[in-house]
Amino acid sequence: MKxxxxxxxxxxxxxxxxxxxxxxxxxEEAPLSLWADAWRKLRRRPLFIVSSIMILALIFIxxxxxVFTQVPPNNECLLANSEAGPREGHPFGFTFQGCDxxxxxxxxxxxxxxxxxxxxxxxxxxxVTFGALAGYYGGWLDAVLARLGDIFFAxxxxxxxxxxxxxxxxxxxxxxxxxxxxIAMLAWxxxxxxxxxxxxxxxxxxxxxxxxxxxxxxxxxxxxxVLPNALAPVIVLATLELGxxxxxxxxxxxxGIGVPESVMSWGHDIAAAQVSIRTNPMILIYPxxxxxxxxxxxxxxxxxxxxxxxxxxxxx
Amino acid sequence: xxxxxxRRLLQVIPVFLGTTLLVYxxxxxxxxxxxAALFGDRQPPQSVIDALRAQYNxxxxxxxxxxxxxxxxxxxxxxxxxxxxxxxxxxxxxxPVTAMLAVEALAIQAxxxxxxxxxxxxxxxxxxxxxVLVASLVVIAVPTFVLGFVFQLVFGVYLGWAKxxxxxxxxxGDLLLPAVVLGLVSFAYVLRLTRASVTENMNADYVRTATxxxxxxxxxxxxxxxxxxxxxxVTYLGANLGGLMGGAIVTEGIFNVPGVGNKxxxxxxxxxxxxxxxxxxxxxxxxVLANLLVDLLYAWLDPRIRYEA
Numbered sequence: 001m002k003x004x005x006x007x008x009x010x011x012x013x014x015x016x017x018x019x020x021x022x023x024x025x026x027x028e029e030a031p032l033s034l035w036a037d038a039w040r041k042l043r044r045r046p047l048f049i050v051s052s053i054m055i056l057a058l059i060f061i062x063x064x065x066x067v068f069t070q071v072p073p074n075n076e077c078l079l080a081n082s083e084a085g086p087r088e089g090h091p092f093g094f095t096f097q098g099c100d101x102x103x104x105x106x107x108x109x110x111x112x113x114x115x116x117x118x119x120x121x122x123x124x125x126x127x128v129t130f131g132a133l134a135g136y137y138g139g140w141l142d143a144v145l146a147r148l149g150d151i152f153f154a155x156x157x158x159x160x161x162x163x164x165x166x167x168x169x170x171x172x173x174x175x176x177x178x179x180x181x182x183i184a185m186l187a188w189x190x191x192x193x194x195x196x197x198x199x200x201x202x203x204x205x206x207x208x209x210x211x212x213x214x215x216x217x218x219x220x221x222x223x224x225x226v227l228p229n230a231l232a233p234v235i236v237l238a239t240l241e242l243g244x245x246x247x248x249x250x251x252x253x254x255x256g257i258g259v260p261e262s263v264m265s266w267g268h269d270i271a272a273a274q275v276s277i278r279t280n281p282m283i284l285i286y287p288x289x290x291x292x293x294x295x296x297x298x299x300x301x302x303x304x305x306x307x308x309x310x311x312x313x314x315x316x
Numbered sequence: 317x318x319x320x321x322x323r324r325l326l327q328v329i330p331v332f333l334g335t336t337l338l339v340y341x342x343x344x345x346x347x348x349x350x351x352a353a354l355f356g357d358r359q360p361p362q363s364v365i366d367a368l369r370a371q372y373n374x375x376x377x378x379x380x381x382x383x384x385x386x387x388x389x390x391x392x393x394x395x396x397x398x399x400x401x402x403x404x405x406x407x408x409x410x411x412p413v414t415a416m417l418a419v420e421a422l423a424i425q426a427x428x429x430x431x432x433x434x435x436x437x438x439x440x441x442x443x444x445x446x447x448v449l450v451a452s453l454v455v456i457a458v459p460t461f462v463l464g465f466v467f468q469l470v471f472g473v474y475l476g477w478a479k480x481x482x483x484x485x486x487x488x489g490d491l492l493l494p495a496v497v498l499g500l501v502s503f504a505y506v507l508r509l510t511r512a513s514v515t516e517n518m519n520a521d522y523v524r525t526a527t528x529x530x531x532x533x534x535x536x537x538x539x540x541x542x543x544x545x546x547x548x549x550v551t552y553l554g555a556n557l558g559g560l561m562g563g564a565i566v567t568e569g570i571f572n573v574p575g576v577g578n579k580x581x582x583x584x585x586x587x588x589x590x591x592x593x594x595x596x597x598x599x600x601x602x603x604v605l606a607n608l609l610v611d612l613l614y615a616w617l618d619p620r621i622r623y624e625a
Contacts, residue, residue: 151334154600158562159580163592166584167342247459251566254461255581270462277469288462296457303453 034232038308048304054297062109071103085280092286095269096276101283105290107264112294115179115249115259116242122184124238127191132230134192135199136222142196149189157248160186165257174260179252183245194237198230205229232309236302243298250291266291317615324611328604333386335604336597340385343589345378371395372590389597397583397591406579407594413486414568414575418560420488420495425503426553433510433549434542440515449511452504460563464497464570481572494571498563502556509552513545520544546617554610558603 042048061068071090081098092101134145161182164170170178202208203226211225212218252258253267261268266287273284366375372395373381388394394403436445471493472480478493517523518541526540527533565577572578576595583591 147330147334150331151338154331154335154604155339155596156558156561156599156603158565159558159596159599162565162581162584163339163596164342166587168587243457250459251461251562255566255569257584270465274465277465278473281469284465288458288466292454292458292462295459296453299453299456 034229034309038232038305041308042304045304045308047300048308051297051300051304054293055301058109058113058294058297061106062113065106065110068106069100069103071100085282093280093282095283096272101269101286104264104269105266105287108266108269108287108290109294111176111253111259111263111265112246112249112291115176115183116246116298118176118180119183119187119245119249120238120242122180123188123191123241124234126184126188128195128227128234130188131192131195132199132222132227135196136203136226145192146196149192152186153189155186157183157186158251161248161252162255162257165252176259176263179249179258183248187241187245191234191237191241194233195230198233199226202226202229236306236309239298239302239305243295243302246291246295246298320615321612324608328608332601332604335600336386336389336593337382339596339600340382340593341378343593344374344381385593389594394594395590398586398588403591403594406591407576407598410574410576410579411598413491413573414564414577416486416488417491417495417498417564417568417573417575418557420491421499421502421560421563422553424495424499425506426549429503429506430510430542430546430549433507434514434537434545436507437511437514437518437545438537438541440511440518445511448507452507455500455504458501460497460501461566461570463500464494464567467493467497468570482574483572484574486573486575491573494567494573497570498560498567501563502553502559505552505556506549509549510545513548514541517541517544543617547614550610550613550617554607557606561599561603 077095077097077099079098081094082096084094084098086093090100090102092105095101095104130145130149134142161179164182164185165174165178170182199222203222208221208225211221216224249258250265250267250270253265254271256271258267259265269287270284270291273287276283369375373384376384392404394407397403397406432448436448439445468480471477479490482490482494522544523536523540526536531540561577564575565581567573568575568577569581576599580592580595583595
């Protein structure tokens with residue numbers, strides 16, 4: 001590694017006593033890294049265990065709905081079965097349109113999870129990139145990105161999504177992706193702000209200065225030393241936002257402006273159950289419970305992660 | 317302090333202009349004709365199209381259109397919607413209803429959230445604390461529109477404590493049930509924030525000093541612990557006003573409240589560009605100003621923060 005000579009760094013004279021102290025430190029007793037420490041804490045937290053199991057189960061249901069139900073969710077809807085109660089092979093009964101509710105609830109998992117995960121990934125890409133660049137380089141780039149973020153931040157999520165999804169352009173190309181794009185477009189500033197703050201906290205740390213003085217390039221230091229150490233709040237926010245985005249997708253679908261009607265979504269099922277609310281409220285309750293459990297598992301995971309990763313709460 | 321207020325006010329202007337420009341651009345300049353949407357499948361005569369385009373300034377270059385829109389917005393001369401009703405008169409009718417709903421919801425989430433959070437924080441680890449924490453997680457996980465239906469069914473239909481739907485003449489009492497639904501999710505967040513903040517401040521040096529110099533427990537709790545714990549809560553309440561607006565669209569729809577959210581929803585479904593940009597611009601202005609207010613509240617809550625720079 002070639003040392004960089006253009007920037008002069010002040011080097012303190014050797015301090016023998018301090019070196020001695022370092023030599024006597026036994027390596028086996030070195031403190032655990034943030035992540036190892038967090039993992040050790042997490043493993044024993046019931047909140048983390050429960051939410052992880054729930055999320056793994058949800059992912060399995062989303063990937064292999066056929067394991068749980070053989071009934072196709074959209075075909076075989078008989079109006080004769082309208083609002084019929086549970087019976088052999090149809091544990092949740094039937095919707096107003098006479099479709100098997102259990103099958104619809106199982107198949108709805110996919111839309112919620114995929115919209116949530118895709119939207120969070122998009123938000124992570126945009127938000128972390130902008131936030132890290134703004135926080136690390138500062139100056140005019142920070143100012144421009146901050147104002148840009150303010151403009152999108154001033155448009156509340158559901159409000160903005162309502163306007164954007166109803167534009168002729170989005171209305172004609174309605175798909176799962178339009179919902180993802182709209183959510184990502186409106187939600188990235190929050191992620192950028194959190195990343196920016198975390199990067200500013202880390203960028204002047206001693207280990208970053210040390211890496212720079214050893215000749216690591218400015219961008220290299222950002223990628224290898226600053227970002228990995230600024231990720232904790234980003235991961236916590238991403239987990240919590242996954243829950244928020246799943247609610248957003250369901251809300252938009254409920255309003256009839258979310259994913260297309262052909263895609264199974266709990267939001268659609270809950271909207272369609274409005275007509276049955278007085279005759280058979282269970283048609284409303286089952287998809288609502290599924291949606292709430294899904295959101296709950298991500299909120300719980302985010303909560304557990306924050307407790308484990310936030311140094312402030314770790315002290316207590 | 318005055319200099320800080322002026323500087324923050326000046327920062328609000330580019331944000332407001334940028335956001336309204338963004339919305340105006342999306343509604344009027346993206347591919348897709350806002351006038352054609354008005355006629356559905358039928359093809360109107362060209363003269364009608366031209367007259368309508370002139371009426372909504374769509375025959376002007378985009379930036380001129382936006383300029384005219386801004387001028388009209390600040391002179392409250394908002395023109396007519398696609399049913400030729402004056403938009404300003406409609407807004408004057410529906411804004412007070414939504415303002416009432418929002419004030420009730422804000423009051424519910426602020427008062428109950430802070431009270432429960434304070435008690436839970438002071439009794440950290442006790443039964444009340446753990447019960448409230450678990451309950452708040454569940455409340456957060458249930459989306460507003462599900463809560464709306466459940467409350468409508470239970471309190472409106474089965475128990476008959478409130479009117480299931482509000483209808484045209486909305487008073488404070490009629491809006492209580494929708495306001496509870498609207499405020500409940502944020503109530504849980506306020507509770508958790510207050511609790512976390514209170515537990516953090518409970519062992520602070522200034523609290524020990526306050527107790528040591530003989531202040532009564534209520535005074536220590538209210539004037540020292542609570543006041544210093546309010547900053548994250550107030551920040552959240554300001555930022556969450558946007559969420560409240562989104563929630564209002566859902567809640568007003570379920571309870572049939574004749575408010576801004578309901579109107580905006582119907583306007584977007586019909587593709588009524590002028591109404592959409594007017595409502596969204598005003599809501600953005602409210603949101604931005606509310607967050608400015610939150611920044612100014614900091615100085616009052618925490619005297620350590622001085623805005624001399």
